[in-house]
Amino acid sequence: MKVMLEAELLDEPGQLVRALKVISKHQGNINEIIHIGERRSKRDGKIYIPLRLIFTVQEKVELEKIEMELVEEGIGVLTSLMREETESLRVIICGKSERIDVKNMLSGIKTNGADIGDFKYKISETGDSFSAIFRLLAPPKKRESVLNILEKYVNSNQLLLIKPVIE
């Protein structure tokens, strides 16, 4: 999970290292560090600089520990945002119209932690075959399980699932 955390550091040597040590101790993987110099402030004769740290953690509990320990280290946490990264996977489903219950299929995907985007479909002139293309939006960890659910649905209804070769 990607985290954007803004912390306020004392403008003194070694402060950034202290903050980074806390993040790394809890398996945080730093992607980006941005000094927000224009938002520096002065209190009690000391200068504080906000810092935007972008990193990834495996679980939410690790972020909570990081936040707690930063505060214990005297580093102010201004804000933190966490979002699950999603991967977009374009797929096609096709088969006999009578065998596809789109609503049921999509709700099965959504209840398993994925979302649907760019849904488009076509029905043959005779009306007997249905084909749909859409994006499966799922966190990388859930990608395989969501695809498995889709495959199960497709197999049990004698449909065809066409996955992307590389995207």
Next chain:
Amino acid sequence: MSRRVIIAGFGFLARNLAKAIEDNSLDIKIVGVSEIHGFIHDKEGIRIKELLKGKFNKHPKFRKGDSTELIKTAEADIMVELTPTNAKTGEPAFTHIKLALEKGMDVVTSNKGPFVTHFAEVMELAKKKGRRVRYDATVGGAIPSIIMVQDCLRGDEIESIYGILNGTTNYILSTMYHESRPFDNVLKEAQELGYAEADPTYDIDGIDAAGKLVILVNTIFGYDKKVSDVKVTGIRKVTPEAMKLAKEAHMTIKLICYADRDRMEVCPMLVPAYHPLNVEGTLNAFFIKTKLHGELTLVGRGAGKETIGAILNDILLS
């Protein structure tokens, strides 16, 4: 000294092979040729022009018998196995290969059968006898696929392979893409043009492609996998509407063979229009990801007389 070669199976490929040897004045002496009714054996070397001109059974050196008799009788360095493929039993090619190896010959073949059914057995026997079995033409026809993974990527590690390894299905899907026609209609045309068999099951249900994938995987990773280990989905259910949707998304649908160390699958997949696997008509393509070389792609004819190039190269390497 000339390489002494015997050829088991004297059909389309063998005739074109003999012609190529003659046309290119290669230092290869054909000392025996067999077909279903008998064989021709001449230890001094069969005159190729004479062999190609007349009827096989009217040749002065023709004898009734079969390929096993020729292999047992002839003194040769290489046995070229070009009999029709039987993917269920691997026969008669498997027997021919075993006999040739036992007799101390190297083997060159385009026949998938023995490698789909008895891969490890063939390789173990070759190793035991200190001989080489070369089978580049079994996968991707003219594409130097086996030779590339065996000889051109030393010190590297292959992470995954993707292939379009069946020309019939690629022709059908390419035509569906360009002409927005239904599968059955294009299949019929492919049969009329000779691109698909009267019973197209083997091609369109992905079995042929799965066999080739098995050969590749066994070669690359040293496994002894079988077609039954491959998850296979054919192209029968691809609708013209699905193809249109793919096209509108700047993609196409291809029957892709995929494998890595843990997974083997043959199924229709979405391929971006710009991707090197997007090859047309009956062409085959072979795309691999390696640690050092990165991504490599080879494209070529998967069947037909171009396959002779791969067979000839294997003979000259032996």
